[in-house]
Amino acid sequence: MKFSVQFLSFFVIHNEGSDPDGPKKYKHYQTLTHEEYQDSELKAFLDGEFKRIAKRKAEINAVSENVPTKIGRFIVEPGYDLTSNPNYNLFQRLRTANDKVEFHNFSDDVLRLYMDTNSVRGGAFVMATAKLNELYDDPFLFLFKCDFESKIARVSDERSLITQVEMAINAKNIKAIQYPHMPEEGMVEEWELKIHQASHARYFEDFLKYVSYEKSKPEIVADQVMEMVHQYMETKWQAADIPYYDAVPEAEEEAPGAPVTEEVAAMRQEKQQFDVWAAGEKRELQEKWSHDHVVEATKQLVELQPDLELRFKLDDILIKGHMEDYGGNIHIAKMNGRYVVLIEGDSFQFEKGVSPIELLHPEEMQDVLQRVGNGVRRRASGEAPSLD
Template identity: 55%
Template structure:
């Protein structure tokens, strides 16, 4: 996957103050056409970055709420086209600039807009127009940001030994925007772009105020499960508004908790029925839970089929079944086990639960 650079503009952002909240300045260093870029040091510095960015995977509904790579979609009011979106227009002008001077002008406008974001850090910004000539006549726009590295030094000679580099950058933690989004080779989504940034940072999301992002799977699940809960409350407390309000508040507090205990409200059949609605949308939804100091990771689809939750007295029991049993690195004596019948284990757990209950009563 080879991208041919048509134009590239190189800017340096400097921010005074250790908290990156001081005076911000931007300087344009150079704008090059494709021939000059190929002969410059920028060519070797950026190397295969464009291919890496294009091939970087991003999910429309990521498995976590904070992920480094996201797909964004330009927002528009119903009945309006893409060019009604201010963020889209920044990219469109760069894609259609007919001269290097025009490209530089539009690149400067984009960097100035980026400068207005909160908590911006100093570093180098590259605005690039490049073509993937193998498949497309239309160009791509890449926005690349490298933060300044702290306390960088290089070896010089035997007298001075070390020479401090004031403004050092590298491509290791480069942030990037690619427009348009290419879900797979040969396909373009003009309404979408792909951003890559530190998962805890929101530089590009702050910058692109009119770009929307799909909800993560945890967010979608939370919303849908709460929808099921409200339906359940409406049915159970149909004639008791006071109880309905109290139950709703309790369940919303439960939903907001970082760690949640088993609620013991629904039958296994009700749980499976609600789970199936989620599984139809995304079959590989994961489920994690802790039993004492043990962590269980499975698919939601496993519940009621290969994973079962039961109770003996005041103790919880998880039963998991499968065709094979494998161990990771680090040999343990457990791997030599000749498994006993399930019935014997159940009897032993039952005795243990009864003994503990007897002690509590005494």
């Protein structure tokens, strides 16, 4: 996959004063044609980045909210086409620029839009159109942002040792946008673009206000689970002849002075408990649903997303598996007021450091349950030993 640069504009964003968080301004350094790019130092720095962003894999529904590479889609109102989207039009003008002056002017429009976003950082901003001549007639558009690296020096001589390098950039942490998205060679999606930024800050995508990103898989699962919770609440409380909408406090505004029964108060309390649970970063076992109810719920989720991960901690022990393992290979129970996780499997595999556990001849399950049932266990982490 070899991209041939058609036009390229190079800008530098820097602080107006000494405050790194202060106002920024930008300066256009050069706009290059294909021939000028071939003879420039920039070619060795950037050539590999075109292929790298094009090859990066990304899913419409990302595996997590903080993945570095995402797929964006231009937003249009129903009944309208892509030309109604300002961000698309901006990109298209760059892709269809006839000469370097036109490309420079359109690049300047993009950079001014970027400068209006929050948390703009100093660095080099590069816009380029490049063709895959063996596959497409129309060029791809690439936007690259390299933040300035701090504390960069080069070895100088025996007396001064090093010399500080100002405005140093590094391709390692480069942020990039590619349009259009190319899911595989020979296929392009005109409605989609690919964006890559390794940092957790999302400022590089903020200036594209008319591009949307689909929910990540965890967000979709969370929505599906909450829908199951709503169905559970409706079924439970309608069986008690109480409409579920009464759980919403705003209903009081529609009927001021209406008495709140004990059942309605209990329903609202349970709804609030679910809301607090769903919003928590770290959550505990709720003990609301039966085993069969949970098995059915996980089955519905796995049908939609077969590769869902199951991950939780019991005290300080981390358990990882797949959602479909619950009820089959992974079981959760209580004994003597404490939680028990039972994991089934056909073979063990140990890695790295050797331990005596690898020499174990396993007990029968009944013996283990009897031992656990009698409360025989090792000391908890940090627990003082017995003085007996």
